[in-house]
Amino acid sequence: MTDAPSPPSHRPTPRPRPEPVEMPSVRTRPGVAATVVLLAFAVGWFAPSLLTHAKAPSPVASRAYMYGAWTLATLAAVRVLYGGGLRGALRALGLAANPAPSVTMAFVATLPMLVGFAATADEVHLSVGVVAGSALAPGFFEEVFFRGLAFVQLHRAARWGIVPAAAVPAVAFAAGHVGPSSDLAAAFGVFAVTFAGALWFAWIVVAWGFVLWPAVALHVFMNLWWSAFGAGATALGGVGANLLRGATIAIATVWTIRHARQRGRSPWPRGRLWRNRTA
Numbered sequence: 133m134t135d136a137p138s139p140p141s142h143r144p145t146p147r148p149r150p151e152p153v154e155m156p157s158v159r160t161r162p163g164v165a166a167t168v169v170l171l172a173f174a175v176g177w178f179a180p181s182l183l184t185h186a187k188a189p190s191p192v193a194s195r196a197y198m199y200g201a202w203t204l205a206t207l208a209a210v211r212v213l214y215g216g217g218l219r220g221a222l223r224a225l226g227l228a229a230n231p232a233p234s235v236t237m238a239f240v241a242t243l244p245m246l247v248g249f250a251a252t253a254d255e256v257h258l259s260v261g262v263v264a265g266s267a268l269a270p271g272f273f274e275e276v277f278f279r280g281l282a283f284v285q286l287h288r289a290a291r292w293g294i295v296p297a298a299a300v301p302a303v304a305f306a307a308g309h310v311g312p313s314s315d316l317a318a319a320f321g322v323f324a325v326t327f328a329g330a331l332w333f334a335w336i337v338v339a340w341g342f343v344l345w346p347a348v349a350l351h352v353f354m355n356l357w358w359s360a361f362g363a364g365a366t367a368l369g370g371v372g373a374n375l376l377r378g379a380t381i382a383i384a385t386v387w388t389i390r391h392a393r394q395r396g397r398s399p400w401p402r403g404r405l406w407r408n409r410t411a
Contacts (some may be wrong), residue, residue: 155342156214156223158289166290168212170300173282176205177304192265199269202277209281213289225280226337226344234340237387238349242357244379249361252372258360266359271352275333278305280344283334293406294338302330325369332381339388339399350384 158165180198189197210221222228250256282301286292306327310319333347340346354377358364363373392399404410 154223155288156216156220158213159215160213160289162289162291165213166286166292168209169282169285169290172205172209173277173301173304176202176277176281179205195265195269199273202273202281206277206281209285213285224285225276226284226342227276227280229343229345231345231349233391234343234345234349237346237384237391238353241350241384241387242353242380244383245354245357245363245376248372248376248379249357249363253361253363255362256360257362262359263356267352267356271355272348274305275344275348275351278302278330279333279337279347284337284342284344287404287408288342291408293404293408294334294401295405297408298331298334302327302334305330335401336384336388338401339392339397341392341395341397346384346388350380354380 160168179201180194183197183201206225207221210224214220214224219228278301282304283297286297286300287294290297306323309326310322333351336347336350337344358369358373358377363369363376369377389399
């Protein structure tokens with residue numbers, strides 16, 4: 133007597149995980165690409181200062197000049213490197229993917245900052261100016277310029293390693309956050325915190341498959357809660373603020389590692405730290 137055949141399995145087939153949007157092909161050699169990226173970055177970095185010194189505009193106009201220069205420099209460089217139109221530029225900068233998963237991750241990760249600051253703050257400054265001027269605009273434009281243009285293109289197009297490609301714009305990013313101060317220790321602290329933050333944002337971009345939205349969303353929400361609840365006049369902050377920020381970084385890091393492994397990618401850029409041989 134033979135055994136009855138086993139009933140067919142009704143286990144649901146796992147849904148495929150969406151992959152990052154494929155990057156377009158680079159049209160230039162690595163040396164030329166590095167020159168294009170660094171030149172565009174330098175123009176975008178210095179042009180607003182020259183313009184504002186000549187015309188002395190209002191703070192709002194000054195920010196508009198800066199973000200405009202960054203955007204034009206970024207689009208010009210991407211056009212030279214890849215050709216194509218706006219869709220190709222979005223792909224090259226890591227902005228073609230769906231931003232919703234990144235926004236969800238960033239909101240959940242920054243809940244410690246929201247809850248902690250809300251519980252201890254004396255007042256809340258949640259105006260249009262704070263949301264747009266201190267969170268949305270800097271979070272988006274800084275990530276596009278420093279990570280999308282400088283870091284991603286130095287790594288993908290110029291074939292620099294992760295470390296040098298992240299460090300060069302990180303120095304400028306940190307220097308731009310150091311305001312005029314006679315306190316050398318405070319200035320060094322702000323530089324160190326923002327430099328480390330720039331490197332962490334670069335790793336986030338790599339671990340998410342060169343999608344820029346996770347870094348943008350984290351930057352926006354972290355800036356928003358920091359500014360709305362007055363956590364600190366600079367990026368340095370106090371002990372309590374940094375504990376809450378550290379909790380956010382820990383949650384986002386764990387989430388990012390899990391996200392990468394679910395998609396069959398290593399969250400750690402092995403073999404590409406000092407030179408990109410895979411581009």
